[in-house]
Amino acid sequence: MVRQRTRRTFATVVALASALALATGCGVTRGPQSNNMTMLIPNSPGGGYDQTGRAAVAVMENADITGGSFEVTNVIGAGGSVAMTRLMNAEGDERTMMTAGLGVVGSLYSFAAPYKLDDATPIAQLIEDQEGVLVPADSPFKTIDDLVQAWQDDPGAVVAGGGSSPGGPDHLFPMQLATAVDVEPRELTYVPYDGGGPLTTALLGKKIDVGFSGVGEFEGQLSSGELRLLAVSGDERLKGEGISEAPTLTEAGIDLVFTNWRGVFAPPGISEERRDELIGMVEEMHETPEWQQALEDNGWIDEFKTGDEFTQFLQEQDERVATTLEELDLL
Numbered sequence: 468m469v470r471q472r473t474r475r476t477f478a479t480v481v482a483l484a485s486a487l488a489l490a491t492g493c494g495v496t497r498g499p500q501s502n503n504m505t506m507l508i509p510n511s512p513g514g515g516y517d518q519t520g521r522a523a524v525a526v527m528e529n530a531d532i533t534g535g536s537f538e539v540t541n542v543i544g545a546g547g548s549v550a551m552t553r554l555m556n557a558e559g560d561e562r563t564m565m566t567a568g569l570g571v572v573g574s575l576y577s578f579a580a581p582y583k584l585d586d587a588t589p590i591a592q593l594i595e596d597q598e599g600v601l602v603p604a605d606s607p608f609k610t611i612d613d614l615v616q617a618w619q620d621d622p623g624a625v626v627a628g629g630g631s632s633p634g635g636p637d638h639l640f641p642m643q644l645a646t647a648v649d650v651e652p653r654e655l656t657y658v659p660y661d662g663g664g665p666l667t668t669a670l671l672g673k674k675i676d677v678g679f680s681g682v683g684e685f686e687g688q689l690s691s692g693e694l695r696l697l698a699v700s701g702d703e704r705l706k707g708e709g710i711s712e713a714p715t716l717t718e719a720g721i722d723l724v725f726t727n728w729r730g731v732f733a734p735p736g737i738s739e740e741r742r743d744e745l746i747g748m749v750e751e752m753h754e755t756p757e758w759q760q761a762l763e764d765n766g767w768i769d770e771f772k773t774g775d776e777f778t779q780f781l782q783e784q785d786e787r788v789a790t791t792l793e794e795l796d797l798l
Contacts, residue, residue, distance in 0.1 A: 502535030507565035509550030510662035511543050515681045519729045520566035522761040526752050546574030546632035558736040568729035572788045573634025585781040588733040591749045592777050595726040595768035597701035598640045599682035601694050611698040611719045615648045622654040628675035630666040632659050633797050634788045636727035637679045647723040683765045700725040705766045746773045
C-alpha cells in the first residue's frame with residue numbers, strides 16, 4: 468500500500484498550521500494606496516514554488532513592471548493548502564498573487580479542502596519542470612535500472628519520498644514510473660514531505676532510500692556529491708554539475724515522460740479589469756531577457772499560457788490528479 472500521512476479534516480490542518488502562515492517574508496510592506504504587492508509562496512524557502520516566485524518577482528521589480536515592490540511571504544503547511552486558504556481569504560485583494568502548481572492541486576484533495584485552484588483567479592502558467600530520481604551518495608542504487616530491479620523484487624521494501632502530498636507531482640511521478648516498469652504502484656512505500664527542504668533532510672539523513680522531486684531544488688547537494696541523480700523525467704537531459712550525466716528515462720529504456728508545472732494566481736473576487744492588468748504584467752515579464760535567462764539557468768521549460776486557456780488547463784489537471792488518486796484508492 469502507498470504510505471501516506473493520516474488524513475485530517477481540512478479545518479484541523481489549517482488550525483494546526485495557522486502559526487506558520489506568518490512565516491518568512493522579505494521585501495517592502497505595501498501601503499494601502501501604493502503599487503506594492505505581495506507574492507505568497509506555498510512552501511519553504513528554496514523549494515520549487517519559492518524559486519519560481521522569487522525569480523518572477525525579481526524580474527518584475529528590476530523591470531519596474533508593477534510600479535512598486537513585492538513582499539514575498541512563504542506560507543508553509545499542508546502541502547500548500549494553508550497558503551491557498553490565505554489566498555482565498557484575501558477575496559477582492561487586487562495586490563496579492565501566489566505561485567502554485569500541480570503539487571497544490573494534489574494537496575487540496577489530500578487535505579479535503581473545500582475549493583480547487585481555479586476557484587481563485589488564474590493568471591498564468593509560467594513553466595514546466597522536470598522531476599528527478601535522487602539517492603544519497605553511497606546508495607546501492609547506481610543506475611535507474613538498479614532501482615527498477617529493486618522495485619520488481621520487492622516494491623514495498625524501497626522507501627521512497629517526495630516533496631508533495633499524495634496527488635502532487637512528487638507522488639504522481641513514482642506512481643507512473645512504477646506502472647511503466649510493470650510494478651503495482653499501490654505496493655510502493657511513499658512518504659510525503661512538505662517541500663524540497665524536508666525531503667533533502669530525509670535523503671541526507673538516510674530516512675528514505677530514494678527521493679522524487681524537481682531537480683533544481685537539489686543543485687547544491689548534487690554538485691557537492693552529497694546526492695546523486697539516477698535519471699530525469701523530461702524529453703532532454705538537464706545541464707549542470709552532477710546533473711548532466713543523468714539520463715532521461717527514455718534513454719534508459721523506460722517509456723515515460725513526466726513534467727511538473729507552476730503558475731501564478733490572484734485571489735477570487737477581483738475585477739475583470741484588474742485580472743487583465745495582472746495578466747498583462749506577467750506577459751510583459753515573460754518577454755524580458757531576464758526571464759528567459761531565468762528559464763535557462765533553472766532548466767525550466769517555457770510553457771506559458773494565460774486567462775481562459777490556463778483555466779481550461781487547470782480543469783484538466785484537476786481531473787488528472789483525481790483520476791490517479793481514485794486508481795490508488797486514495798480518494
